[in-house]
Amino acid sequence: MPAADTTGPGSGPVDSTLDAPAASPPSGSASSAEPLVRLRDVAYWVGGRAIFDGLDFEVARGKVTAVMGPSGTGKTTLLRLITGQLRATRGTVTVAGEDVGRLDERGLYRLRRRMGMLFQNGALLTDLDVYENVAFPLREHTQLPESLVSRLVLMKLQAVGLRGAARLMPAELSGGMARRVALARSIVMDPELLIYDEPFAGLDPIAMGVVLRLIRDTNDALGLTSIVVSHDVHEIGLLADVTYLLSGGKVVASGAPVELREHESPMVRQFMNGLADGPVPFHYPAPDLAAQLLDREVAG
Ligand SMILES: Nc1ncnc2c1ncn2[C@@H]1O[C@H](COP(=O)(O)OP(=O)(O)O)[C@@H](O)[C@H]1O
Numbered sequence: 572m573p574a575a576d577t578t579g580p581g582s583g584p585v586d587s588t589l590d591a592p593a594a595s596p597p598s599g600s601a602s603s604a605e606p607l608v609r610l611r612d613v614a615y616w617v618g619g620r621a622i623f624d625g626l627d628f629e630v631a632r633g634k635v636t637a638v639m640g641p642s643g644t645g646k647t648t649l650l651r652l653i654t655g656q657l658r659a660t661r662g663t664v665t666v667a668g669e670d671v672g673r674l675d676e677r678g679l680y681r682l683r684r685r686m687g688m689l690f691q692n693g694a695l696l697t698d699l700d701v702y703e704n705v706a707f708p709l710r711e712h713t714q715l716p717e718s719l720v721s722r723l724v725l726m727k728l729q730a731v732g733l734r735g736a737a738r739l740m741p742a743e744l745s746g747g748m749a750r751r752v753a754l755a756r757s758i759v760m761d762p763e764l765l766i767y768d769e770p771f772a773g774l775d776p777i778a779m780g781v782v783l784r785l786i787r788d789t790n791d792a793l794g795l796t797s798i799v800v801s802h803d804v805h806e807i808g809l810l811a812d813v814t815y816l817l818s819g820g821k822v823v824a825s826g827a828p829v830e831l832r833e834h835e836s837p838m839v840r841q842f843m844n845g846l847a848d849g850p851v852p853f854h855y856p857a858p859d860l861a862a863q864l865l866d867r868e869v870a871g
């Protein structure tokens with residue numbers, strides 16, 4: 572059960588400007604004002620190449636924080652640094668006050684139990700029905716009696732609107748339904764932090780809307796903190812409290828989505844407004860078209 576007394580969203584003043592990702596905590600306030608996740612000056616090198624160099628990133632408790640950026644910029648890598656699947660080459664990664672880079676196996680295991688993850692292509696187990704897929708983490712990590720497992724699974728399936736689908740097999744589900752079952756599974760252990768990698772990929776517009784609504788409602792109803800990696804600019808604009816835009820191994824902009832759409836950097840505006848042309852040109856460099864066509868005619 573989520574503890575009813577955890578600091579939920581909306582418990583503080585609504586800050587619609589969000590000019591800084593995390594305001595400094597007022598003196599005397601509890602640690603709930605501390606960001607849940609903080610990366611400081613992180614570098615990550617693989618094969619002699621820097622994926623990140625000087626990355627600073629924070630996730631405020633209770634919020635939905637989005638991470639955007641072109642393919643291959645390191646969004647999935649960032650999530651793996653947060654879950655401790657990868658260790659930073661330099662800098663610190665702190666989650667719930669723990670220095671992830673210094674945790675041993677047991678420490679990491681303990682920390683990961685507090686996180687729910689919906690990874691890219693995070694497939695369901697095809698041999699198990701919907702109910703057993705959602706029950707799986709409980710069976711792996713707890714010794715709860717069957718009556719309690721059943722109650723937890725049915726509650727989570729109810730939350731994603733699929734209690735009636737408990738006995739379907741994954742092959743019988745639409746893409747959107749499968750994503751919702753995966754969401755139910757990722758919240759069955761009552762995590763504090765939910766991490767989504769490309770949750771909208773491959774969904775039709777209606778299923779996208781459903782998943783978007785679920786991410787928001789799950790975050791707010793359970794008093795969680797969410798990180799959503801996506802390059803779906805429109806969906807993120809509707810969903811996120813704070814958005815980070817990554818490029819070239821760094822954060823190039825952060826703020827509320829509406830602020831990024833009006834950002835001073837034309838490249839940030841181009842990305843956030845989903846424009847095909849701008850500082851990142853539509854055309855690969857080429858000689859002048861007329862000159863080239865004329866050349867052809869002369870040559871031909
Ligand atoms: N295990 C690996 N070995 C070498 N390069 C990798 C590895 N994993 C990812 N990369 C490279 O790191 C970069 C970032 O990858 P990724 O985090 O998956 O990007 P994104 O999720 O933003 O598309 C890419 O250029 C990718 O080719």
Ligand SMILES: [Mg+2]
Pocket residue numbers: 646647648691768
């Ligand atoms: Mg990725």
